[in-house]
Amino acid sequence: MKTKKVVVGALAAMLSLSVCSLAPAVAAGETVQISVGKVNAKAGETFSVDVSLADIPSTGIQCLDFAVTYDSKVLTIDKVEAGALVKNGADSKDASASLAPLFEGSVNSSEGWVSAAWSTSTDDASYWLKSDGVFCTITGKVASGVADGTVSDLKIVPINRETYSKSGVTNKEISCGYEKDGKPVKYATTLNNGSVTVGTIVTTTTQPPTNKIVRGDANCDGGVDMSDVVLIMQSLANPNKYGLDGSDSKHITAQGQANGDVDSDVKGITSNDALKIQKWLLKSISEL
Known part of the structure; x- marks a missing residue:
């Protein structure tokens, strides 16, 4: 190399x-x-x-x-x-x-x-x-x-x-x-x-996602705002603390990942999901 x-x-x-x-x-x-x-x-x-x-x-x-x-x-x-x-x-x-x-x-x-x-x-x-x-x-x-x-x-x-x-x-x-x-x-x-x-996502967690997806609500607080964008980015940048099994009490959950996965082009949470939520909040796109 x-x-x-x-x-x-x-x-x-x-x-x-x-x-x-x-x-x-x-x-x-x-x-x-x-x-x-x-x-x-x-x-x-x-x-x-x-x-x-x-x-x-x-x-x-x-x-x-x-x-x-x-x-x-x-x-x-x-x-x-x-x-x-x-x-x-x-x-x-x-x-x-x-x-x-x-x-x-x-x-x-x-x-x-x-x-x-x-x-x-x-x-x-x-x-x-x-x-x-x-x-x-x-x-x-x-x-x-x-x-x-x-x-x-x-x-x-x-x-x-x-x-x-x-x-x-x-x-x-x-x-x-x-x-x-x-x-x-x-x-x-x-x-x-x-x-x-390779294959579909298999989640092993004490907080399994429900059938009800609230698109964009990554922190599962019932609304969609910049705190959801921040949590997605934190979970990516510092997975040990904010990832699915993170040490922080406010780490992302399986339900949060399901809610936050709003980018249909790529499966799983990525920075593109945070960007799309941000665009929706700024009203540059009409739906998540």
Whole structure:
């Protein structure tokens, strides 16, 4: 695996412990959570899964790169697109953006991996990544004839590349951090892998969905408002806390997922559901 973007490769090299003669500073007690969603899709059908960030320290992220592996016998990945989190206006403040996009996603179907990388050379930290949200979205298709119940894991791993051009040293770290006073500062990462399960959704929960679907009411409070949009995004960005089996008392439930799944193009909760509810609230669409 090799990233095409020189800027990302150079900054990633600075953040890598394996090539720095002086190890980068590590932000003590600050860990960024990277999570890949879990979705269901039938054989022969398309799917879309979000990769989200949570618990980003207040300083922010200036550079991040990683890969996601998958079983190419089960899945075909078509594209990796930038999420809302990286569409933060940094392009307008970064001179290097005219040479190469700040976000780059690539697919290697023969080896079964996708890579996602974002970096900015701007020193203005207000244009770094600072809030929870969707970093990128992976879209693909399940192969025809795959048996129901088959699970294709989506595993987060370091990008398998040289730490920098002609270094001869293989990168073994997920690059995540920033530069301060000319020196790299590295964040630790917590990884929550995802999956695509072939077949219909099977829910195992103490709060099973009822037959009555209230479209858009993700938090099951009897109405549809911005709090439903927020809960959907929280469940995607921080599934350990707000997902189906999350630790927070107000995590999304199976009924909430059923209510919130308003985007007919993709089965299961995604950022597209939150966007559609938002459009309905703004009256740009007439129905959910």
